[in-house]
Amino acid sequence: MKNLDRNSLLNFLDAQKDEAARLLAQLIRFPSTQGQEAEIQEFLHERFRALGLETELLPISPSLKADPEYSFSDLDIDYDERPNLVATLQGTGGGRSVMLNAHSDVVPAGQWPGAFEPEIKGDYVYGRGACDDKGKIVVMYLALSGLKEFGLRPRGDIIATAVIEEEVGGNGSLALIRGGLRADAVVVLECTEFTLAPAHRGCLWFRAQVEGRATHLGKTREAISAIDEATELIQILKNYEKNLIAQSKGHPLFPEPEEAVQLNIGMISAGEWPSTVPSRCVLEGGVGFLPNKTLEQVKRELKEAVQKEGNEWLREHFQIDFPKLHNDAYETPADHPLVETFGEAMQEAGLDPTPKGWIVSCDARLFSKLAGLPTIVFGPGRLIDCHSNEEKISIPDILKAAEVLTLFLLRWCGTE
Ligand SMILES: [Zn+2]
Structure with missing residues (x-):
């Protein structure tokens, strides 16, 4: 197994600081509230394809509305041109696969006139979706960029997904599950403030x-x-x-x-x-x-x-x-290899790996309860900033999370 020298990884990520802030600002500029996700999905499709991944925009069938797990909202918008993005780095074989999940939809601007005009101030990027959840798409992107940079091919597949309608209740992830997408583990990237959450309420x-x-x-x-x-x-x-x-x-x-x-x-x-x-x-x-x-x-x-x-x-x-x-609430046993392996990666990155349940719910429960997959939630950023009128995330925190995710991917999927 080829291993990555941690200093090289840190240097690489440090050099991505400006690019990460720029990419996040670009993502915030798409006002991707429910019904408005077409453009950001197209943009992400191009960006992930440029990393050499196999990418696919998967349309959502209107018949999803008949699913007992479907979440209705006050807006009844059809799914034309609002696909999920699935970007796969094919494994070379013999390793465990993993699905990474983040959502590209955001809650409305509310009383924040500048919600979709991102600002970079010091270490922080401000704007609607900075923390929930576009900063996590950047985390996913950086981890995959790192693997490419170092020429590391995982043994198991890495399936990165950017879904819509998480804020409505998870219809994008539900569509992926009903479409049969599976992996040996799922990491849902949300703002747990670097807590390893194998459960949520x-x-x-x-x-x-x-x-x-x-x-x-x-x-x-x-x-x-x-x-x-x-x-x-x-x-x-x-x-x-x-x-x-x-x-x-x-x-x-x-x-x-x-x-x-x-x-x-x-x-x-x-x-x-x-x-x-x-x-x-x-x-x-x-x-x-x-x-x-x-x-x-x-x-x-x-x-x-x-x-x-x-x-x-x-x-x-x-x-x-x-x-x-x-x-629903969900729980993956704290002694599951997914939790242990992710904890080891966190420890390697100098973070406390003590697992704790997350006090809000997200798409993780769908992967656990409906697809029966071991699932954790993890990510940088504070819950209190999400949906707020000064939503922000720290770029160093995004880089730290990308470091953890890269170390985890190498351990979980293995490399040639
Ligand atoms: Zn979220």
């Missing part, structure tokens, strides 16, 4: 509806207010949150379950008129949960909590469904 959005019996304000005592009933429902949901946290204690990858387990009511709508007792109240919110529960279990428990604790009216006039985001 799950997140389920809910829409709960309570019916009342409307009448005139003057007859309030003979009516049933949907808002009053919803107030009781909120208490039941808050109790459920407390129980969920209590049941989540003791998970080795989530030493502080309160960080990852919570129930939030994000929206309430009710009522038609100030002097009318309201006939309907709708609550929308989300629940975070650990891999000790499945998505289906959380759905069932929410319904059961109302049946157990609700008054008679509420039990019979309550409905809950889950039409939007539904990300």
Whole structure:
């Protein structure tokens, strides 16, 4: 096995500093929100092809919308010219393969007028997507550039993917999985702040509806207010949150379950008129949960909590469904060779390899739960910067992550 001298790798990466910042700035300039991913995918296709990889833009079939795992969003946009990118460095044979995954879609600019006008200030690149997740595409690109620079051919295939619609719930990665793309391991590049995450929590959005019996304000005592009933429902949901946290204690990858387990009511709508007792109240919110529960279990428990604790009216006039985001929690055992090998690469790069669950969810759960592949999440950048109006990432951190990823690829895939 040919090995790479670490100093040569560090020198190479250091020399890429300006180029990495420039490439990231170019990526940020594509306003690749949902529906607007065509141009960035085309651009990435060219860049990865220029590295000598076998590249393919894989179209997404409209039939994906019939998939039970599909995530609907408020925008219903067709998939014409919004493909996933798959760029493969073919292995020479006899080694383990790996899929690298990052997403090229971003959340909207929000209240940030300059979101798509990147700025390079000191070590940082600012702009929408700098941290989530375009900086990680640069990490992937640098690692593959390094292998090319040093003439290293892996034994196992390295399959780099840049997917769309991660922010919507993972439809790009879902399409790759349904299309049959597989590898011996998956590394999802997201901003874990250099934590090796072999697990992430799950997140389920809910829409709960309570019916009342409307009448005139003057007859309030003979009516049933949907808002009053919803107030009781909120208490039941808050109790459920407390129980969920209590049941989540003791998970080795989530030493502080309160960080990852919570129930939030994000929206309430009710009522038609100030002097009318309201006939309907709708609550929308989300629940975070650990891999000790499945998505289906959380759905069932929410319904059961109302049946157990609700008054008679509420039990019979309550409905809950889950039409939007539904990300399962997942876990790859911490002693899996993927986790151990990645940890060794981190250690070699001087980072703490202690595995810890990530407190948000991403596409990793799809590869783990649907494709059954050992999967980890790793990457530079802070969660607090993601989706913010001053989203940024440090270029030295991108270079550090590229160093870890290169060392991992050599260990995992082997070289000739
Ligand atoms: Zn992301």
